[in-house]
Amino acid sequence: MINLTIDGKALQVKKGKTILEAALENGIHIPHLCYHPAIKAIGSCRICVVEVKPGPPRPQPACTTPVAEGMEVITQSERLQDLRRELVKFILVNHPLDCPWCDKAGECLLQDLTHELGIDVVDYEAVKVPPHIDYESRLIERYATRCVTCGRCVRVCRDRVGASAINFENRGYFTELGCGHVPLECEFCGTCIDICPVGALINKLFKYTARSWELTKTKTVCPYCGGGCNYEVHTKNGRIHRVRSQGSLLLCGRGRFGFGVVEAPERLHQPLIKKDGQLVEAPWDEALDYAARGLKEVIDNAGPEALYGIGSPRATNEANYLFQKFIRAGLGHNNLDSPARYNFARALAGIAAVFGTAQVSGVALESVKKGVYQSPWEVQEEAKGSGFPFVLGNTQHLSHADVILVIGADVTPEMPTYGWRIMDALKNENFRLVVANPRKTKFDRYANLKLRYQPGSERLLLIGLMEAVLEAQPGYTPHLEAAGFEDFKKTLLKTSDNATAVADLFLLIGQTCNKGSALYPIAEKNNSRGVCDVGVMPNYLPGYQSLAEDGGAFAKLWGKPVSEKPGVTLGEMLDQLENNEPEAPRALYVLGGDLVRLLPNRARTERLLQKVRFMVVQDAFLTDTARLADVVLPVAIHAELEGTYTSTDGRLGCLQAALSPNGTRPDWQIITELSQRLGYPMKYGSATAIFAEMAQLMPIWAGIREGHRWPHKKISVSLQGKFVPFPTEISIPGEGKYTLIVGKTLAHSGSYTTHAHGSQTIMPGAALKINPADAQVLKVQEGEPVKISSNQGEITVPIAMTVELPRGVVFLADHFSDTPANLLTSNSNLCRVQLQKG
Amino acid sequence: MIYPLIKGLATTLKHCVSKPITLQYPEEKRQVYPRFRGHPELQVDEDGRLKCVACTLCMTVCPSRAITKITPAEGPNHEKYPAEFVIDLTRCIFCGFCQEACPKGAIALNNKYELAQYDKRVLIYDLEKLRAKA
Numbered sequence A: 001m002i003n004l005t006i007d008g009k010a011l012q013v014k015k016g017k018t019i020l021e022a023a024l025e026n027g028i029h030i031p032h033l034c035y036h037p038a039i040k041a042i043g044s045c046r047i048c049v050v051e052v053k054p055g056p057p058r059p060q061p062a063c064t065t066p067v068a069e070g071m072e073v074i075t076q077s078e079r080l081q082d083l084r085r086e087l088v089k090f091i092l093v094n095h096p097l098d099c100p101w102c103d104k105a106g107e108c109l110l111q112d113l114t115h116e117l118g119i120d121v122v123d124y125e126a127v128k129v130p131p132h133i134d135y136e137s138r139l140i141e142r143y144a145t146r147c148v149t150c151g152r153c154v155r156v157c158r159d160r161v162g163a164s165a166i167n168f169e170n171r172g173y174f175t176e177l178g179c180g181h182v183p184l185e186c187e188f189c190g191t192c193i194d195i196c197p198v199g200a201l202i203n204k205l206f207k208y209t210a211r212s213w214e215l216t217k218t219k220t221v222c223p224y225c226g227g228g229c230n231y232e233v234h235t236k237n238g239r240i241h242r243v244r245s246q247g248s249l250l251l252c253g254r255g256r257f258g259f260g261v262v263e264a265p266e267r268l269h270q271p272l273i274k275k276d277g278q279l280v281e282a283p284w285d286e287a288l289d290y291a292a293r294g295l296k297e298v299i300d301n302a303g304p305e306a307l308y309g310i311g312s313p314r315a316t317n318e319a320n321y322l323f324q325k326f327i328r329a330g331l332g333h334n335n336l337d338s339p340a341r342y343n344f345a346r347a348l349a350g351i352a353a354v355f356g357t358a359q360v361s362g363v364a365l366e367s368v369k370k371g372v373y374q375s376p377w378e379v380q381e382e383a384k385g386s387g388f389p390f391v392l393g394n395t396q397h398l399s400h401a402d403v404i405l406v407i408g409a410d411v412t413p414e415m416p417t418y419g420w421r422i423m424d425a426l427k428n429e430n431f432r433l434v435v436a437n438p439r440k441t442k443f444d445r446y447a448n449l450k451l452r453y454q455p456g457s458e459r460l461l462l463i464g465l466m467e468a469v470l471e472a473q474p475g476y477t478p479h480l481e482a483a484g485f486e487d488f489k490k491t492l493l494k495t496s497d498n499a500t501a502v503a504d505l506f507l508l509i510g511q512t513c514n515k516g517s518a519l520y521p522i523a524e525k526n527n528s529r530g531v532c533d534v535g536v537m538p539n540y541l542p543g544y545q546s547l548a549e550d551g552g553a554f555a556k557l558w559g560k561p562v563s564e565k566p567g568v569t570l571g572e573m574l575d576q577l578e579n580n581e582p583e584a585p586r587a588l589y590v591l592g593g594d595l596v597r598l599l600p601n602r603a604r605t606e607r608l609l610q611k612v613r614f615m616v617v618q619d620a621f622l623t624d625t626a627r628l629a630d631v632v633l634p635v636a637i638h639a640e641l642e643g644t645y646t647s648t649d650g651r652l653g654c655l656q657a658a659l660s661p662n663g664t665r666p667d668w669q670i671i672t673e674l675s676q677r678l679g680y681p682m683k684y685g686s687a688t689a690i691f692a693e694m695a696q697l698m699p700i701w702a703g704i705r706e707g708h709r710w711p712h713k714k715i716s717v718s719l720q721g722k723f724v725p726f727p728t729e730i731s732i733p734g735e736g737k738y739t740l741i742v743g744k745t746l747a748h749s750g751s752y753t754t755h756a757h758g759s760q761t762i763m764p765g766a767a768l769k770i771n772p773a774d775a776q777v778l779k780v781q782e783g784e785p786v787k788i789s790s791n792q793g794e795i796t797v798p799i800a801m802t803v804e805l806p807r808g809v810v811f812l813a814d815h816f817s818d819t820p821a822n823l824l825t826s827n828s829n830l831c832r833v834q835l836q837k838g
Numbered sequence B: 001m002i003y004p005l006i007k008g009l010a011t012t013l014k015h016c017v018s019k020p021i022t023l024q025y026p027e028e029k030r031q032v033y034p035r036f037r038g039h040p041e042l043q044v045d046e047d048g049r050l051k052c053v054a055c056t057l058c059m060t061v062c063p064s065r066a067i068t069k070i071t072p073a074e075g076p077n078h079e080k081y082p083a084e085f086v087i088d089l090t091r092c093i094f095c096g097f098c099q100e101a102c103p104k105g106a107i108a109l110n111n112k113y114e115l116a117q118y119d120k121r122v123l124i125y126d127l128e129k130l131r132a133k134a
């Protein structure tokens, strides 16, 4: 701690802070312009000058001068104000009087400075700089005339986003922000727009739609990926005009530009019911009655087990909790699952195989009433925990890691939050980044080691890495308590899935006592983790509690016994349908998630779902799955919702509604309505009441509240693992010369954002990414169509040549409904395909 | 005794022949001072285009919330203009704040004071009614 005085006020601040940081923390205002807390200070504008004693006789920039013991700082004096005034006048010499139509007006730092320093005339003249304005770039307009060359955008794009898409051109007085005299081609995250202190970078979706002071700001959570970014939606007259993240300002393009989903013209606002083979609009009561009647008929004829439930990794924790409660307590079985089975739940299962199931002790139910969205469980001194949740990392700690090994992930599109943390970690010079991927990805640029492997052969690579560790250090023993190590060493070479292999590797080299040493799985959807946490799984109760042992507490609160028999997974359920087994479900209740679009092998899924006698789907859009349904119930989404999501690292994000649901209803209300009609009434006043019940049943959530993650940091962890062998044979289904990888892009989140104008501007359609040499062999030019055929189906898409892909490997994004990539796949996101000029 | 009577009569006679003060309203209109504050109007430039850039400062400053709607839009040359502009004259208190706040001199109070109507709806002025006649 360092003692200093600022304007006579004695302060104690941490060593290493700058004068500006110390002042801002203590509520002392120092005018500044180029400084922003999210980026490194460079001291270029000099508006933050202060007098420092002891020190040189000239004023010092507060943003780059570190505090020192006994320092006396003066922030306001006639001389300082004069200096600042002249500096701002220099900026104003060439600044246009655009304020009346500049979107920044009202929140513009230059306006504030001009006002604060009392500048009414600029008594300088200078040559006019030509007004360069870029109207052409997508989503972002650049007004060089308004730029104050503070470099904030350049720094945030380079150091935090990692895109380095913009930089200064020319010198001195003629310095101008640019990207090489062509329209901007970048990640379109829009962070530069929000960090710009003036209106030099303009969000085209926001342009001219509202003035900054007219907006109502509501804090909520991004509904796209599992990063769980908190942001504010800015609304006026019941419409969202922009979203913005306070603090770091970082958001990805989906979050920032994808809010148009709410207003998409394709949204459903009225329930649909099937009449004579056609889905027609019906009032809510009629649709709910119809749905209940259909489900009841199946239950009466074939028993409650004939109704299978599919939860949603997009829906809130509350909706998913209520959904599983309806199936478990209302119908008395465990036949439910969610599409997260194909990604996040699979990763969890692999990690759980090695590190065991979740256990927690030493937490106590508090009798005092807690605030909303807070666990009633208190973490006590002796609290202990073990099992897989404790090896899942805290995103914020990722930047403390010494080494990050990225396996198979294209980090930025799949999980931008991890990407930002890797950028932070790169600031540490001892940090090493290893990127393993069949494709060239963004982080190759920063990687110390790049490993290129054949698609699908992750496991062989992991074995190689483990062998390398063992060979490099004979007598090596894992840091964690690990069972079966000797056997594993022997079988390593001779020897169900990638997640287990990664977990084994982590058991071998992980050092969980160090910050950031953890596994970081990727959650594709906003609540992929939440849907698993709250028990939408055939084999776990909420909080990963055992069906056989922990059912008692649930039965007590729910007033119904909980079946101990585990249900079947989503995949098994589809197999049952395929084989016409007697246990195969006759009715499906789908809480969301477009199975037809998202599961591999589209034709099969479609065929199997048609076998189901009655299907109820809750969704915001008439998805391909909803088209097969007998009843479609439109749900509230995005800023229309209240409730919570859990991010990939277990952090609780609380949603607040900013818009009215406009004819739709939140998922949880629909579930209670249906449950009521089926004879199991569940009554809740709001999402918070559901949260309270859910949290009471989940001791593992002890200490959780808004913005905090579970497991709680005060729980002392005892981790043990056992090495689990995994098969090494790899086989990619199908025949053909090319391996197709079906994957994600940064512009979109599933098929959801294809309904958002902003995201569609960044990426309007699919293109097959292919190595130029392969394209040459096929004799197709950039943008020309090729026919991709696998043994499941065929589609035609234009190509985009890129050296990101090695020869023989092609990549297709799976967001678009007109080119459904899962028409080609059979059991995973990989398959062999034939290509033909189309 | 008679003298005051004659004096009074003289005054009466004098006024009989002098110019009357009463205006024959509505046939005759009262001339007002140039700074008289009538109702707000949207100004146009030499080419007849609205000067307003839809900055909404007038709407923000209006103490009686008389300016009820300004819908901004983008023109072909990226200029900002009001696609809709509505002032509810039944609420306007003719304070002139809007005129003062406008950075473009695009809204100004005119000299009109004849605003009585049988139907209040007539006093909700849209862009066309607000456009100052050249």
Ligand code: SF4
Pocket (backbone or CB within 6 Å): A095, A096, A097, A098, A099, A100, A102, A103, A104, A105, A106, A108, A109, A110, A111, A146, A198, A199, A200
């Ligand atoms: S950047 Fe600020 S000062 Fe410049 S025109 Fe925009 S609002 Fe006005």
Ligand code: SF4
Pocket (backbone or CB within 6 Å): A156, A157, A161, A163, A164, A165, A166, A186, A187, A188, A189, A190, A191, A192, A193
């Ligand atoms: S949008 Fe993001 S990636 Fe593009 S220039 Fe701005 S900060 Fe860089």
Ligand code: SF4
Pocket (backbone or CB within 6 Å): A146, A147, A148, A149, A150, A151, A152, A153, A154, A177, A195, A196, A197, A198, A200, A201
């Ligand atoms: S565009 Fe904005 S953030 Fe970038 S240098 Fe100019 S003023 Fe600074």
Ligand code: SF4
Pocket (backbone or CB within 6 Å): A222, A223, A224, A225, A226, A227, A228, A229, A251, A252, A253, A254, A255, A256, A415, A416, A417, A749
């Ligand atoms: S999509 Fe993910 S990374 Fe992007 S803003 Fe939303 S939560 Fe954050």
Ligand code: SF4
Pocket (backbone or CB within 6 Å): B040, B058, B061, B062, B063, B064, B065, B066, B067, B087, B091, B092, B093, B094, B095, B096, B097, B098, B099, B109
């Ligand atoms: S004159 Fe006053 S009350 Fe009338 S519109 Fe202007 S600001 Fe509002």
Ligand code: FES
Pocket (backbone or CB within 6 Å): A031, A032, A033, A034, A035, A042, A043, A044, A045, A046, A047, A048, A049, A061, A062, A063, A064
């Ligand atoms: S804010 Fe310190 S020099 Fe710009």
